[in-house]
Amino acid sequence: VWNLRETPYTNLATLHGHEEGVLSLTIKEQTVFSGSVDKSIFVWNLNDYKRTKSFVAHTDPVCSLTQYDNYLYSSSNKCLKVWDIETLELINEIQTDSRNGWLRILMPKDKCIYAGCRRVIKVFDARTHQISFEFELPTNDSIYSLAHSDTLLFAGALSGTIYIWDIRANRCLETTCQHDATVHGLCMLSADNFNKSNLISASSDQTIRVWSMDTFDQVQYDDRHEAEVTALHANARHIMSGAADAKIKVWDCISSHDHFE
Template sequence: MIVALVHVLAVRSAKFVAREQWIVAGADDKFIRVYKFNSDEKIKEFEAHTDYIRSITVHPTLPYVLSASDDTLIKLWDWEKDWACAQVFEGHSHYVMQVAFNPRDTNTFASASLDCTVKIWDLGTRTPTFTLEAHSKGVNCVDFFANSDKAYLISGSDDHDVKVWDYETKTCVQTLEGHTHNVTTICVSPEVPIIFTGSEDGTVHAWHAMTFRLENLLKYELGRVWAIGCIEGSPKIVIGCDEGTIMAKVMCSHNWDSANRQIEEEDSNE
């Protein structure tokens, strides 16, 4: 096991850059640090923001990383130009909690903020192209997903709700209710039509991505849920909580309209 002591304060977001064999991490010390993921060699270190860094995301094809911060700014970094700041995006009035690239149009991305909005941005423009007045309280997480030929956004909030948005019409088509505390994380499975949402209520909800029906409710008694990860090509999900991590496997039949669905715990680390 390779452990790199990279930050003085808490690390809130880290992403793999597989094509470069890097890990990129942002933290409360306001720095972005880049390490080789098979050693502790540091590639780059720089102060990226003037406040906590909440979210990092990597462009799927271009040499770009987006960072979002409590300083209300989103910044675009170009690693082929020695990590120069290629663009600063301004428009949020509170902490920016998460950013996510649009897989169908990678020139655009979405952001979630505690100013209660979700904003959509174009990489070439400093200001948002449109804003969703998303929730009655701060928005913590946002992601894109597709259902047949339609594109959607999904957002989770301190108002305890998850909202599904038609990306073309910019309208809310469904509100997913059931969490009893702040919704902290969203993960759309690339393998099965399931949306996973995690919350400070200590549960993970599994929603059908076509009917938006609640399929399962998971509770592992490990405190608040902060992160959920899915891997393409695998039925497994990883759940990060206050007191440990869980790896679970999604089990389903081929008939999603009438299937038995279950999510089995495989392993946990307390």
């Protein structure tokens, strides 16, 4: 857990419990859900940073987690599971086309769930769980992470490239956003009081980077993790980053905007 109000950043807490690397994180209010190579989902309380529940969710590593409309979504291999976010009861299980590979990343947007697998992003209707649209990479790269603004879709890839689409035109834009290894996590964070946002990315190169949405230039670089950064998530107060050494760092960003400008 990191406090971004002080420079250099101070570590508030580190969450332990998973037996293997943390691959995915999502937050609902004061609750954090983490998914791991150990096939389990852990539930944490952000008030005291203690674990409140854990369970084996899949027969393979939990690649991605997201939450939408009182449901928790988890993906593993070619399987998407839907859970009641309060009771954690399994509501639905969806098997996808085996030709598209693993469902590595999930993201909610506009009553849909975006699922990245290989070089295709499948868009599921959150009510019917049917595929309504697809985006496709212009290269043979593989998708590992997703994020969005109102009009743009971002995909982090195996090569370290961050691909950007104009959602309305379904057009892939040119980009200079690049890590040295696989981009496992992407999220948006408000940058100031003028409705500007930055894109945050986490990578196997053990770094977290911040990109301006005006120019797509890198504006911050951090290498405080000691292993590959394999998961990233943010809400209004916290940025959560999980690494291959099974450690989760929580960054307090209430008063941290100056660090991202």
